[in-house]
Amino acid sequence: MVRALFILSLITSALFANKVIYFSYDEVPQRVIKGQIFDVTVKTLSTVKNFQDIKYKFSDHKGIRVLNKVPYRVKKGKFYYDTFKLYLTSSRAKLPDIEAYLVSSQEYDSTTIKGSDLNIITLNPQRDFSHVIADSFSLKNYKTTSYDNKHNIVVFSATAENSMLNAMHFKNVYKQGQESLKQSLKNGKVTYFVVIDKKYETFTFSYFNLLENKFLDIKIPIIVDDDSVATQTDLKPQNQSHEKIKMYIAIAVAVLLAVLIVWRKKYIYLILVVFPLGYIYFIATPQQEVCIKKDASIHLLPVDNGTIFEVTENQKYLLKEGSVKNYIKVRLENEKIGWVKNEDTCSY
Structure with a gap:
């Protein structure tokens, strides 16, 4: 009997001789909402003094995405408290099995803990x-x-x-x-x-x-305005009625100046009439058109990787409403406003 116990002791010592990591789940939330990012902390102890790091591998989990494979670490005495952020993607989920192993010049056996099912809450929100x-x-x-x-x-x-x-x-x-x-x-x-x-x-x-x-x-x-946002976006077309009013005022000023100059016979001041006439010409000049290539992308906003809401089926000419760096604002046939990259214009 004594001999049998001795042999059993030897076998047990051999089985656990290379176990150098002891760890377990330390903090697990009591409930998790579907769509939530939550923390899980493991408590780890190494019986080996000389090692470089403790690393982890994740397996056999469902309904969960591990967001950081490198943990947020806090050391208290001989224990390591490593926190991972997980993202819950399903209404049924299981915590991952986690394998911990030492990064060392020597090889040691790893240790694995099993993950359990989570208590999950699904929200019942309003339509907004x-x-x-x-x-x-x-x-x-x-x-x-x-x-x-x-x-x-x-x-x-x-x-x-x-x-x-x-x-x-x-x-x-x-x-x-x-x-x-x-x-x-x-x-x-x-x-x-x-x-x-x-x-x-x-x-x-x-x-x-x-x-x-x-x-x-x-x-x-909802306050509709014409000012540009941080991306220098100005999506609203010019108000043409305001431009007509300005043109009529400029015409009136030009006529009044001309009458006064002729009446007082101060013809040298005719040069003053040039300014309102020039403004009238500027207002009356038709908006500039820009040639857009076939298969050009019309963007909702003038930002890289922005949303594309239309692609030109053939080459076309559109009214130019303005421009910012690398983009031209155009008005489409359906009166919608979009942005085209400079490289998608015919003149580029």
């Missing part, structure tokens, strides 16, 4: 939900311009903490899209546009605030 779940969401700037006879386009920039901003999406809008995105595990920034009916005086949407555990509303007042 933006699909953004975050610790915070802040509107930085916004602009509304005319898109066509029936719609306005609202462009806004926002930042969010602990959020997957590329999930942003709205219902009941004519068009929408992401113009730029700076995704960060802590602070992200997005520039987004929506095309909505002109009848709306406010564009309102909601997001779910994780810290307050409730939906919060974001309201953007």
